[in-house]
Amino acid sequence: MAVQFSEEKLNKVKEIIARYPEGKQKSALIPVLHLAQESFGGWLSAETMDYVASLLQIDPIEVYEVATFYSMYNLKPVGKYLFEVCHTGPCMVSGSDNIIEYIKERLGINVGETTADGLFTLKTVECLGACGYAPMMQLGKFYKEHLTKARVDEIIAECRAKAN
Amino acid sequence: MGRKLLLDKAHIEGIRYYDVYRKNGGYAAAEKALKSMSPDLVTEEVKKSGLRGRGGAGFPTGLKWSFLAKPEGVPRYLVCNADESEPGTFKDRYLMEFIPHLLIEGLLISSFALGANRTYIYIRGEYAWIPDILEEAIAEAHKNGWLGKNIQGTGFDLDIYVQRGAGAYICGEETALIESLEGKRGNPRIKPPFPAVKGLWQCPTVVNNVETLAAVVPIINIGGDEYAKYGTGKSTGTKLISACGNLNKPGVYEIDMSISVEEFIYSDEYCGGIPNGKRLKACIPGGSSVPILPANLLLKTAKGEQRMMTYESLNDGGFATGSMMGSGGFIVLDEDQCVVRHTMSLARFYHHESCGQCSPCREGTGWMKKVLLNIENGKGKESDIDLLWDIQRRIEGNTICPLGDAAAWPVAAAIRHFRDEFEWHVRHPEEAVKRNFGLAHYADPLPVAAPAAAV
Ligand SMILES: Cc1cc2nc3c(=O)[nH]c(=O)nc-3n(C[C@H](O)[C@H](O)[C@H](O)COP(=O)(O)O)c2cc1C
Ligand code: FES
Numbered sequence: 001m002a003v004q005f006s007e008e009k010l011n012k013v014k015e016i017i018a019r020y021p022e023g024k025q026k027s028a029l030i031p032v033l034h035l036a037q038e039s040f041g042g043w044l045s046a047e048t049m050d051y052v053a054s055l056l057q058i059d060p061i062e063v064y065e066v067a068t069f070y071s072m073y074n075l076k077p078v079g080k081y082l083f084e085v086c087h088t089g090p091c092m093v094s095g096s097d098n099i100i101e102y103i104k105e106r107l108g109i110n111v112g113e114t115t116a117d118g119l120f121t122l123k124t125v126e127c128l129g130a131c132g133y134a135p136m137m138q139l140g141k142f143y144k145e146h147l148t149k150a151r152v153d154e155i156i157a158e159c160r161a162k163a164n
Numbered sequence: 165m166g167r168k169l170l171l172d173k174a175h176i177e178g179i180r181y182y183d184v185y186r187k188n189g190g191y192a193a194a195e196k197a198l199k200s201m202s203p204d205l206v207t208e209e210v211k212k213s214g215l216r217g218r219g220g221a222g223f224p225t226g227l228k229w230s231f232l233a234k235p236e237g238v239p240r241y242l243v244c245n246a247d248e249s250e251p252g253t254f255k256d257r258y259l260m261e262f263i264p265h266l267l268i269e270g271l272l273i274s275s276f277a278l279g280a281n282r283t284y285i286y287i288r289g290e291y292a293w294i295p296d297i298l299e300e301a302i303a304e305a306h307k308n309g310w311l312g313k314n315i316q317g318t319g320f321d322l323d324i325y326v327q328r329g330a331g332a333y334i335c336g337e338e339t340a341l342i343e344s345l346e347g348k349r350g351n352p353r354i355k356p357p358f359p360a361v362k363g364l365w366q367c368p369t370v371v372n373n374v375e376t377l378a379a380v381v382p383i384i385n386i387g388g389d390e391y392a393k394y395g396t397g398k399s400t401g402t403k404l405i406s407a408c409g410n411l412n413k414p415g416v417y418e419i420d421m422s423i424s425v426e427e428f429i430y431s432d433e434y435c436g437g438i439p440n441g442k443r444l445k446a447c448i449p450g451g452s453s454v455p456i457l458p459a460n461l462l463l464k465t466a467k468g469e470q471r472m473m474t475y476e477s478l479n480d481g482g483f484a485t486g487s488m489m490g491s492g493g494f495i496v497l498d499e500d501q502c503v504v505r506h507t508m509s510l511a512r513f514y515h516h517e518s519c520g521q522c523s524p525c526r527e528g529t530g531w532m533k534k535v536l537l538n539i540e541n542g543k544g545k546e547s548d549i550d551l552l553w554d555i556q557r558r559i560e561g562n563t564i565c566p567l568g569d570a571a572a573w574p575v576a577a578a579i580r581h582f583r584d585e586f587e588w589h590v591r592h593p594e595e596a597v598k599r600n601f602g603l604a605h606y607a608d609p610l611p612v613a614a615p616a617a618a619v
Contacts, residue, residue: 065349093409133414
């Protein structure tokens with residue numbers, strides 16, 4: 001698959017660049033990398049990063065530096081559904097350990113792994129700013145809060161249904 | 165009922181939208197500021213209010229604004245810090261999700277005071293749905309003449325843009341945030357120069373927290389003097405507290421800074437006490453970076469006075485027996501929680517979030533995590549406790565930015581106040597992996613030193 005934004009996304013890139021003063025288009029890098037990750041399979045390949053560099057007229061190394069610094073950018077392929085479960089203190093005292101164990105058991109994978117069918121990846125992440133609604137995880141754009149085992153079952157079933 | 169200034173209208177149906185916000189008194193402060201006040205007068209009101217930065221450091225906002233350099237012909241910027249990544253903190257999210265126009269109005273008034281025509285909201289990347297809410301509010305404000313060119317015919321121009329981060333706690337530190345906004349890694353800059361002189365694209369910049377900027381709205385509405393009547397002493401106004409951990413009603417509360425910690429935890433108006441009849445063991449009252457306190461020192465100061473939810477009272481006793489208001493992230497641990505394990509999770513957090521520029525922080529945080537994991541897993545040695553103390557001492561004060569201090573303080577405070585629990589872990593490793601140390605003596609009343617008799 002050649003890495004190339006659609007016309008609509010290219011317009012979005014232009015709109016992002018226009019947020020900054022003349023000549024400061026490098027500031028668009030982080031938002032454009034988000035757009036690229038969403039558009040090209042949920043992760044950033046070297047090809048994707050080089051494409052972003054060419055769009056913003058910066059050196060590829062400037063893109064690699066940034067992509068490797070921020071934890072939301074995936075530098076390897078991930079499953080279609082990425083479960084990012086918070087395990088920091090406040091979530092921990094509210095039972096996140098049990099939720100992580102339960103997800104491992106249900107999906108048959110360890111933290112950092114992807115299911116054989118390529119549907120699910122499980123990650124533990126640091127505080128997502130939802131500590132009062134713990135345990136919780138990020139799933140795509142949104143948060144799933146107040147997790148229980150039953151709620152985890154529902155979420156997995158919803159994902160499977162959507163994938164079919 | 166405590167008095168509210170920020171969330172008083174948050175419950176109104178549809179307050180997220182312009183029409184409802186406007187009908188309920190929204191943009192009245194902006195109108196007053198832009199049409200009847202000079203930028204300096206707005207800054208004066210903010211000074212009079214005594215407002216202190218709500219992002220964690222508590223620096224007086226009006227004073228900070230007055231430091232902004234104003235060279236001819238150079239643009240100035242206001243950047244709103246919505247990075248909100250300090251564990252325990254989720255108040256800015258609440259404000260942006262439920263009453264976004266309050267922030268937009270606050271940004272408008274503040275940009276006017278500072279002479280900024282282009283303002284950015286830097287929001288943590290994980291809050292991926294909130295930029296849509298903010299951008300919708302910005303579009304509504306534009307349509308109604310509160311943003312863009314010649315706002316309400318006053319000649320003032322302003323555009324507000326939302327910039328998403330991509331997962332990095334360090335980008336909450338103001339100079340790292342600026343680097344990130346320039347499209348770089350979030351490595352904090354060496355200060356000076358301070359952002360007020362050389363910030364975004366080397367131009368004078370003010371960085372303020374979401375809540376700080378929202379608080380400018382009631383300050384202009386009621387006046388700085390009136391605002392300062394809320395709260396206690398130098399803790400003026402109201403403060404958003406995000407309460408979490410073992411509580412019956414975790415959530416975001418706006419408090420008038422005149423209530424006690426005990427009332428905040430136990431009264432039904434706020435957190436409603438601790439679930440399942442458990443007892444309070446410990447609390448981190450101001451976000452993960454501030455010192456943890458055992459129950460007895462949390463509720464009463466070492467002098468035996470009631471501890472209040474104010475900057476001064478939370479800090480009473482310094483780090484020896486007190487803590488800090490910080491970001492208002494209030495984390496409660498009940499009698500079943502293990503302080504060693506909790507401290508390990510925070511050390512893991514800081515290790516993950518260290519930007520890696522300074523060796524004491526990069527190496528020290530990883531080392532602390534490893535030693536704490538060993539103790540937690542029953543593989544600790546007696547000497548590890550002193551080792552931890554030594555490592556945190558060598559990080560504190562030896563880094564470019566305060567993340568190093570933020571990583572050192574939780575470990576130092578845990579050892580200072582819960583040394584018995586650490587010792588129990590290393591002396592009874594087999595037991596320690598099976599059960600927790602429990603409440604122990606951490607809620608027992610403390611002996612209060614009798615006041616020195618007059619000679
Ligand atoms: C490691 C670190 C993380 C920080 N994170 C945040 C944050 O998420 N939000 C915030 O408003 N301030 C944060 N701060 C404080 C900012 O550097 C800065 O002081 C603040 O945005 C100033 O705004 P205020 O005066 O309105 O509080 C952080 C500081 C450090 C050292
Ligand atoms: S600790 Fe999990 S969201 Fe804050």
